[in-house]
Amino acid sequence: MADLGRAALVVSFLLALYALVSGVAGARTRNARVSDSARNALVTCFGSTLVAAIVLAAALIRHDFTFEYVAAHTSRDLSPVYSLTAFWGGQQGSLLLWLLILTGYAALAVLVNRRLLRDLVVWVVPVVGGIATFFAFMLTFVSSPFDTQTRVLDGAGLVPSLQNPYMVAHPPMLYLGYVGLTIPFAFAAAALLSGRTDERWIVATRRWTLIAWTFLGFGQLLGAHWAYVEVGWGGYYAWDPVENAALMPWLAATAFLHSVMIQERKGMLKVWNMVLVALAFELSVFGTFLTRSGVVNSIHSFAKSSIGGWFLGFVVVTVVFSVTLILWRLPLLRARTKLESPLSREATFLYNNLLLVALCLTILWGVLFPVLTQLYEGQTRTIGRPYYDFFLRAFGLPLLLLMGIGPLIAWRRATARSLVRTLRWPIAASVVAGAALIGAGAGSSLPGLVAYTFCVFVVTTIVVELVRGTRATGSLFELVARNRRRYGGYVVHAAVVLLAIGITGSSAYQTDVERQLRPGQSATVDGYTLTYRGTRQDVSADASGRKLTSEALFTYTGRASGTLTSSLVQSSLLGPSHEVGIRTNWLRAEDLYVIFEQRGTGNGVYFQILVKPLVNLIWIAGYVFLFGSVVALWPDAREQRRLVARLALARA
């Protein structure tokens, strides 16, 4: 069957190449037969890539160890679900997933938009075709998942930390996000190549960006939850370069989703929006480069390989292509109007954009710094957590504040007097909340206090906006139906508030202690008394080597009572790993979190014990975010009708 997989990939490569070459030829010569043929090639490319993906999935489930990839990433004792997870557990499978999602998105985009956006689609085909050609080339000639070997008795197995339900969904979600950013980029490039810069490209780009942004955002939260329950260091986001690689394009896309509203309403920021779309795409490819190249040390080091050079070359080519295209079409992107006042909704969107992009570039610098120091100084100097935390506060807190001001400030121009009048309730609520928080002892962390106060401010502005809008229209349902994108956006803002409360509570106000305990000894941590009852040891052997599992049993009393276990697993091949003990106290909205660190002297054991307030709000925020995104994404028939009517009128 490997032959079938290889043949399907060769067909995919040829079809993608054909879509690129004949797509350019058809669009330039306005030859509809050639353009349609290129479009069919791109759609068919999805079909052949799907065949290749099915071959690999079948081999993984059947444990066909004649495939090198299957032997390297699965073992006989692996369940079918985790065997399938190995599809994206290794480099070749991940590349195949990239190509599958890319061609799937592309087929959908060109088929859905083939009539209304035909001007653009004829150029979208060669742009996506070019990108698909690169990935199909990599899979066919550089890093194939269909390399074969003499059958072995058993495979090496999947890294244990990847055998987690979150890992079933987290990587595909991220890939749906990363790869999804290719489609808005293709529409933006098509608008520039065709010279058709009317609103249609903006509508297409905005929709596809929103889809990709939703997957990328939700995927990151799933990844954070995985890190929290599986990696065992007590946190959920470590500013790991590969985590940052997913965050950066998401920030760029967030900036675009805000600034595109200015272009739709006022015809401004056209160049800026093009730059943001290109930046989000470039950062998504750069993210894949980081994940796959091994140039940075990361917890994702299981994914290291030698294909980095190819990806770096691809990033350079696409950056040159984007910059050249934007410079070439600058005259088409001139704004028709100017910013009327620094006190207006447009201006707050602009400030929001500057802060988002500043945060994105700051993170990029943090990611690149170790690589550059290694390159120029011969030794790696890394940037630590304080750097990222500082800039998260420096840019994140003003962003939170702007999230509250933005919805209530008027378009075009507002006066300071009208702004204060509009914001009087949110200001009053946040002052009262700030005083109450100081009274409750939250003043121990100034950034925490400021973050909580701003969160109250934002929530109050959302409530005020909904109440005023409902009064004006007569019904909340009608209000939301009038502008689903805006009110879906407010739900997403509410999710960001939940996220901010969760992050603040679990970082600024967490308790973190380390104790060496012997059986029978107790430790009191933030209202919980934990008693270590002893350790049970178990020796086992499987494809990942000989494993010594030490499982510590605790009973706890105080704010809540019960038992929990925490384990240290020492594998002869994979080294030590932790199975943390977590108990959620829903009444107090906090987690008791115990890490079995290492054996101490005698029969003592070192434990790290944490109490993390409000951490579960972070996971809840993910589902609220998803709901808000779906509301904003819900197809708007009026928008479609408007575009059709405009086109008909232009042709009349």
Next chain:
Amino acid sequence: MIALVVGAAIAVAAVLLVALPFLRARVPDWEQTTTADEERRLVLIEERDQALAALKELEFDHRTGKIGDEDYRALVGPLRRAAAEALRALDRPQDSPPPAANPPV
């Protein structure tokens, strides 16, 4: 053997689908793409829609109290003039010159 047959079938199907536009009797035309003049009119229609949407937005902001009466009166005039100018530009034949001075927006 099965792999070979399936692989060949995929290749043949791919070639057929790609060749399909060349095999059809009817020549697909570019009627669904816009000409330069249609593109110019599209941009003018968008400007008209943006001006009208800005007026609606202003009315809504006024009704919800984001904009006071005084600010509303100061903003509504230029917006109405902009909407009127966008409508005139759309009705104007392509070759006729624009008015000497645009009203302030």
